[in-house]
Amino acid sequence: METAEIVVVGAGIIGLTLARELVARGARVLVLEKEGAPGRHASGRNSGVLHAGIYYAPGSARARSCLAGNRLMRAYCRERGLPLEESGKVIVTKCHEELPRLHALFERAQSAGASVSLVDESELREIEPHARTVGRAIHSPLTAVVDPKAVLAGLRDDLRQSRRAEIRFNVRVHGPSGPGSLDTSAGRLAYGAMANASGAHADRLAHAFGKGLRYMLVPFKGLYRKLRPQAAHLVRGSVYPVPDPATPFLGVHFTRSVYGEVYLGPTAIPALGRENYGLLKGLDAEAPSILWRDAMLFASSPVFRRVALSEPRKYLFKHFFADAARLVDALDPADVLPSPKAGIRPQLVDVEQNAMVMDFVTETGPAELHVLNAISPAFTASMAMAPGLADSVLGLSGSAGA
Incomplete structure (x- = not known):
């Protein structure tokens, strides 16, 4: 049986940044990935926005790591010459009734140390000439945009060049095969320490180790559309x-990519599979149990019920467009085109409380770390999260002194 010092399961943004941190500390790392390339799911399918610490509850792991992660990721892109647009963001209101919510969000952002300002309608026109608001808007100059796939490719190259890490693609991890060993599609593998960073599959692997049993995945589908090139100036x-x-979702929004394309989305439609990107694509034998979880949440959680009743309508163009048109002036239905871009948010639910989990979660075993609920802003926060995760991994039995 092959033996590895440290095994990281998953070559998404959390797995690769953790592996990079471990290698920098002198560890030898083996990354196992079930796909044929890094970030085939949430890490490579997001909008590329580097969030700037505005939304998250004070004291939460998301709040602690977001702004620091933004700065680290921007510095990484500059250093590597990767695509980066430091274009900022505005958060606008649709009606006067939203102004108290806007001011509360502004105060939360300030308490988290975010660089934000309140602007009036004329100041907003200077920043985003076509954006529409009522009374006030928030301006976040530190919000930036990257190419997620370019960042993942850069991290992959870093690991290759270190000569202390190996990434093996097309290898599935089924679960433990005994203490300190994994059952994989390539055979059994012993390890000194293992980090589960498998995204939408992290709860499954954790459950196989008897960890995170109170958490179950309830996936949400993020669908996008895009502006036709002639309307991208908006x-x-x-x-x-x-x-x-009350929800962990940010609503349909506009984002100009590093390549000048403007995307609209994502939605937050309850999905029936961990990789259910299309209407039926990605459905498997787990669909009935996910549907049952959705039904339980619908009955018990007003927040989930509100999302479940409002978001599926956005499969229909008129509802998607209506949401988007409230944010900018002069948007015409002909300006909005289909896009194949889609992602799954690996949202966990606490089944003991029948509530969506609003923060990152980690659990440890004798020689295992499980990174759970790596939802937004996990991509932004990843480089700031990596040192703490590496501390946990190196503190597990069998990896001390790595």
């Missing part, structure tokens, strides 16, 4: 609505 950077503070 957005300079990113234009977001004021989010509903």
Whole structure:
């Protein structure tokens, strides 16, 4: 049986940044990935926005790591010459009733140390000439945009060049095969320490180790559309609505990519599979159990019920467009085109409380770390999270002194 010092399961943004941190500390790392390339799921399918610490509950792991991660990721892109647009973001209101929510969000952002300002309608026109607001808007100059796939490719190259890490693609991890060993599609593998960073599959692997049993995945599908090139001038950077503070979703918004394309989305439609990107694509034998979880949440959680009743309508163009048109002036239905871009948010639910989990979660075993609920802003926060995760991995039995 092959033996590895440290095994990281998953070559998404959390797995690769953790592996990079471990290698920098002198460890030898083997990364196992079930796909044929890094970040085939959430890490490579997001909008590329580097968030700037605005939305998250004070004291939460998301709040602690977001702004620091933004700075680290921007510095990494500059250093590596990777695509980076420091174009900023505005958060706008659709009606006067949203102004108290906007001010509360502004105060939360300030308490988290975010660089934000309140602007009036004329100041907003200077920043985003076509953005529409009522009374006030928030301006976030530190919000930036990257190419997620370019960042993942850069991290992969870093690991290759270190000569202390190996990434093996097309290898599935099924679960433990005994203490300190994994059952994989390539055979059994012993390890000194293992980090589970498998994204939408992290709860499954954790459950196989008897960890995270109170958490179950309830996936949400993020669908995007895009502006036709002739309408791309309507957005300079990113234009977001004021989010509903009771949900973990930010609402349909506009983002100009590093390549000049403007995307609209994502939705937050309850999905029936961990990789259910299309209407039926990605459905498997787990669909009935996910549907049952959705039904339980619908019955018990007003927040989930509100999302479940409002978001599926956005499969229909008229509802998607209506949301988007409230954010900018002069948007015409002909300006909005289909896009194949889609992602799954690996949202966990606490089944003991029948509530969506609003923060990152980690659990440890004798020689295992499980990174759970790596939802937004996990991509932004990843480089700031990596040192703490590496501390946990190196503190596990069998990896001391790595």
